[in-house]
Amino acid sequence: VIGSTIGDRVLHGVLRRVSRRMRVARALVWGARAVLCTGAPCVIVLLFVRTGVLQAPAHAWAWTWAGGGLVVAAGLGLGAWRAAPAERAARAVDDSHRLADRVASALDFLARPERTAFMDAAIRDASAAAAGVDARRAAPLRLPRELRAIGMLAVLAALAALLPLGAGAVAPGPVHTLRVKLAPADLAVLRSEAVALAGDDDPEAAAIALELRRLLDDLARGECARADALSRLAGLEWRALHAQPGDTAEIREALRGAGNELLRARPTAAVGLALAGDHFERARAELRSLAEQLAHTSASRRSGAARALAAAERRLRRDAPPASGDAATSQGGRALERLRRDLDQAASDAPANPAGAAKALEQAADSLDRMAKELSRMAQVQRITARILEMRRVVAGKGKQEARQRRLRDFMARSGGRPDMLLLGEGDTQIRALGQETSSRPAGGEAPGDAHEPLRLDAAMPKSPRHRDVGVEGRDSPGPTRAEVIYSASERGFSAVDYRRVFADYSGVVEEALTQENVPPGRRGLVRRYFDLIRPPR
Amino acid sequence: MTPVPDATAEQEAARFRDDYARVKAEIGRVIVGQEEVVDGVLTCLFAAGHALLEGVPGLGKTMLVRTLADTVDLSFSRIQFTPDLMPADIVGTHMIVEDAARGRRFEFQRGPVFCHVLLADEINRATPKTQSALLEAMQEGSVTVARTTHTLEEPFFVLATQNPLEMEGTYPLPEAQLDRFFYKLRAAFPDAKALGTILERTTQAETPRASAVLARARALEMRALVRRVPAARAVQDWTVRVLMATHPESPDAPDLVRRFVRYGASPRGAQAMLLGARIRALVLGRFAAARDDVRACCLPALRHRLILNFEGEAEGIGTDTVLLRVLETVPEA
Numbered sequence: 033v034i035g036s037t038i039g040d041r042v043l044h045g046v047l048r049r050v051s052r053r054m055r056v057a058r059a060l061v062w063g064a065r066a067v068l069c070t071g072a073p074c075v076i077v078l079l080f081v082r083t084g085v086l087q088a089p090a091h092a093w094a095w096t097w098a099g100g101g102l103v104v105a106a107g108l109g110l111g112a113w114r115a116a117p118a119e120r121a122a123r124a125v126d127d128s129h130r131l132a133d134r135v136a137s138a139l140d141f142l143a144r145p146e147r148t149a150f151m152d153a154a155i156r157d158a159s160a161a162a163a164g165v166d167a168r169r170a171a172p173l174r175l176p177r178e179l180r181a182i183g184m185l186a187v188l189a190a191l192a193a194l195l196p197l198g199a200g201a202v203a204p205g206p207v208h209t210l211r212v213k214l215a216p217a218d219l220a221v222l223r224s225e226a227v228a229l230a231g232d233d234d235p236e237a238a239a240i241a242l243e244l245r246r247l248l249d250d251l252a253r254g255e256c257a258r259a260d261a262l263s264r265l266a267g268l269e270w271r272a273l274h275a276q277p278g279d280t281a282e283i284r285e286a287l288r289g290a291g292n293e294l295l296r297a298r299p300t301a302a303v304g305l306a307l308a309g310d311h312f313e314r315a316r317a318e319l320r321s322l323a324e325q326l327a328h329t330s331a332s333r334r335s336g337a338a339r340a341l342a343a344a345e346r347r348l349r350r351d352a353p354p355a356s357g358d359a360a361t362s363q364g365g366r367a368l369e370r371l372r373r374d375l376d377q378a379a380s381d382a383p384a385n386p387a388g389a390a391k392a393l394e395q396a397a398d399s400l401d402r403m404a405k406e407l408s409r410m411a412q413v414q415r416i417t418a419r420i421l422e423m424r425r426v427v428a429g430k431g432k433q434e435a436r437q438r439r440l441r442d443f444m445a446r447s448g449g450r451p452d453m454l455l456l457g458e459g460d461t462q463i464r465a466l467g468q469e470t471s472s473r474p475a476g477g478e479a480p481g482d483a484h485e486p487l488r489l490d491a492a493m494p495k496s497p498r499h500r501d502v503g504v505e506g507r508d509s510p511g512p513t514r515a516e517v518i519y520s521a522s523e524r525g526f527s528a529v530d531y532r533r534v535f536a537d538y539s540g541v542v543e544e545a546l547t548q549e550n551v552p553p554g555r556r557g558l559v560r561r562y563f564d565l566i567r568p569p570r
Numbered sequence: 571m572t573p574v575p576d577a578t579a580e581q582e583a584a585r586f587r588d589d590y591a592r593v594k595a596e597i598g599r600v601i602v603g604q605e606e607v608v609d610g611v612l613t614c615l616f617a618a619g620h621a622l623l624e625g626v627p628g629l630g631k632t633m634l635v636r637t638l639a640d641t642v643d644l645s646f647s648r649i650q651f652t653p654d655l656m657p658a659d660i661v662g663t664h665m666i667v668e669d670a671a672r673g674r675r676f677e678f679q680r681g682p683v684f685c686h687v688l689l690a691d692e693i694n695r696a697t698p699k700t701q702s703a704l705l706e707a708m709q710e711g712s713v714t715v716a717r718t719t720h721t722l723e724e725p726f727f728v729l730a731t732q733n734p735l736e737m738e739g740t741y742p743l744p745e746a747q748l749d750r751f752f753y754k755l756r757a758a759f760p761d762a763k764a765l766g767t768i769l770e771r772t773t774q775a776e777t778p779r780a781s782a783v784l785a786r787a788r789a790l791e792m793r794a795l796v797r798r799v800p801a802a803r804a805v806q807d808w809t810v811r812v813l814m815a816t817h818p819e820s821p822d823a824p825d826l827v828r829r830f831v832r833y834g835a836s837p838r839g840a841q842a843m844l845l846g847a848r849i850r851a852l853v854l855g856r857f858a859a860a861r862d863d864v865r866a867c868c869l870p871a872l873r874h875r876l877i878l879n880f881e882g883e884a885e886g887i888g889t890d891t892v893l894l895r896v897l898e899t900v901p902e903a
Contacts, residue, residue, distance in 0.1 A: 133860035153579035
């Protein structure tokens with residue numbers, strides 16, 4: 033019995049060691065299985081993302097690592113959770129050391145309440161054999177069989193991540209860094225404006241114009257990304273808005289009103305005429321002339337001039353921009369206020385103090401001069417602002433075109449279409465839908481006027497009763513150069529009609545047609561943009 | 571405190587092992603090779619079973635049985651089974667005996683079955699009626715003649731032989747009688763080296779002769795000792811699973827069994843496997859039967875207890891093939 037007890041201890045000691053190692057081995061296997069269970073769906077999702085079937089959510093990698101780590105940890109924990117049964121450990125010892133069921137049988141006999149002499153002998157025999165048992169041999173910590181599958185999975189994941197798959201070439205990432213390439217015509221117009229503005233007297237306006245020119249140069253060289261261009265344009269717009277806090281129209285309107293008031297008196301009529309016609313230089317000269325003549329003028333004429341000047345002052349006070357507005361705090365507003373005070377002074381001094389009135393009129397001439405310069409500067413800044421806004425619209429529109437092209441490329445790539453069927457225009461994007469060929473046959477429809485591009489248009493336009501098909505053979509070229517345009521114009525002769533009038537007539541007709549005719553919505557914007565581009569400068 | 575082991579079991583086992591080895595070595599002086607058959611015959615002897623020995627003529631089957639009887643110091647009888655052999659020729663018969671003192675009377679004359687080791691040579695040549703005369707003797711250890719039961723002296727060990735080639739004019743043993751045999755052993759043809767040794771030993775002037783190295787009483791003790799060897803529950807369970815897997819209707823039966831076996835082994839097969847495993851464990855110096863022992867005993871214990879169906883017979887599927895498949899498929903845990 034004592035021998036059995038000691039044998040019991042020896043056996044159980046061996047079995048505990050083996051059982052521990054079996055538990056570790058099982059944890060490794062479960063961990064490997066957890067890696068497989070986690071990795072396989074991840075690789076599938078990666079394949080879907082790479083082929084463009086799915087979009088990767090934000091922080092996808094972090095979530096994947098966290099979730100995968102959790103599953104693997106759970107697998108390891110579950111594997112190590114339960115102890116390996118002693119019977120299994122005994123079988124492992126017997127099998128590994130060729131003990132012919134000695135340990136397993138002894139374990140069975142130990143559990144029996146009554147034992148025979150042979151059972152005790154078997155236990156002693158097993159204990160003696162167990163003394164030489166190597167737990168590492170009984171329960172070797174082998175690498176899990178799943179490692180091969182994990183390796184294959186890793187290779188698959190690496191291939192999926194590195195190889196250019198399907199929609200990988202049209203992945204959204206690179207598109208955002210595409211360089212903006214504006215049409216040469218757009219660039220030429222904008223650049224000539226910027227060059228003209230850069231020579232402005234106002235340093236701020238000149239600086240903004242210079243910066244705008246640099247941006248245009250970058251765009252022309254294709255060295256500026258869309259996001260960068262938009263950011264730089266936003267900065268320029270901000271600077272321009274700060275350089276021109278108000279609108280010149282209000283000031284000009286106030287001055288025209290004052291000029292109309294001055295027209296009512298003979299001595300001040302010349303000044304009023306100049307002011308009403310926005311001829312500030314002439315108005316300044318007329319004011320100085322009035323100041324010189326005032327001392328030699330009769331009292332009645334001085335009184336008339338004083339009434340006209342007082343009326344002009346009142347008109348300026350009434351029409352001047354409000355004190356709380358930006359225009360009032362701008363230099364233009366301040367100059368207008370000075371002019372108003374000078375006119376007020378001149379009106380009060382004119383009847384009795386011709387010398388004081390003459391001096392006040394001299395000062396009014398100076399104020400008008402400063403204000404004229406300020407108005408000119410403000411007009412320049414307004415033009416710059418308008419150019420910047422125009423550029424922002426063009427660049428943003430370019431981005432929308434690119435996005436539209438990208439979507440179409442994605443669609444064609446996924447549907448196995450032919451990317452060579454996609455044509456990108458310079459100014460506008462000309463999209464040829466799937467199945468449309470480059471022959472003379474029009475896009476969509478059996479004949480010209482039957483239908484239109486199905487991707488961007490709504491209902492087809494009905495044919496007019498007077499419809500007549502005209503075949504026009506197009507030529508793919510960037511269009512005539514400026515020199516060609518000038519040369520051809522000199523051949524035909526220049527128009528005698530003012531361009532502003534022609535533009536106003538045509539743009540009015542176009543606006544009317546856009547609202548009344550069944551013009552596809554996708555084309556309305558293009559028409560308006562064209563007329564914006566050819567709009568004559570103010 | 572130093573443990574004092576109970577040495578009785580170890581000593582008994584060691585003595586068994588020694589005696590077994592001595593008998594085997596003594597047999598080996600006469601019988602060359604055929605170790606598997608010798609082990610099987612000795613296993614049958616100590617398991618109180620009977621052996622059916624199958625092999626072509628001239629492989630030393632009769633010599634083996636005779637040598638065994640000489641070695642264990644047991645009485646030996648040999649019956650050459652022929653078609654005209656009658657049951658009375660085996661068990662004995664009443665004969666009229668006349669003497670001066672008691673006059674004329676019937677007296678039972680014992681047949682050759684009354685011995686310790688009986689060699690039933692070419693048992694399949696006798697008629698079923700004669701073959702069945704052995705049934706009671708083999709199973710009960712007794713013979714009933716004219717309503718009188720005669721007990722056979724222990725140990726009673728029948729070793730029957732049959733020739734697998736000359737099947738014409740034979741009477742294949744019925745399943746009931748086959749089941750009485752503990753093992754069915756197959757004597758293989760000796761290899762060249764063993765054949766050379768046989769020639770050396772049998773062509774000289776003096777033929778080697780085994781001497782008695784084991785007393786009858788000791789043989790009976792060894793039989794009793796075998797029954798005391800334990801087997802773990804898992805070993806017993808696996809033995810049962812193996813046996814059950816030989817039945818085509820069993821869920822554990824492999825496809826080979828389902829296709830080619832008509833009837834599986836009887837419970838006697840499991841008894842034979844486990845008893846044989848116990849003896850093997852003792853012989854190999856262990857104190858409990860193991861799965862390996864059961865596996866080693868499976869073929870001789872079950873090969874004659876499987877009944878193949880017509881398809882199996884037609885395909886020439888051997889029962890050994892089926893049993894090996896069963897051993898492969900039955901899980902050990």
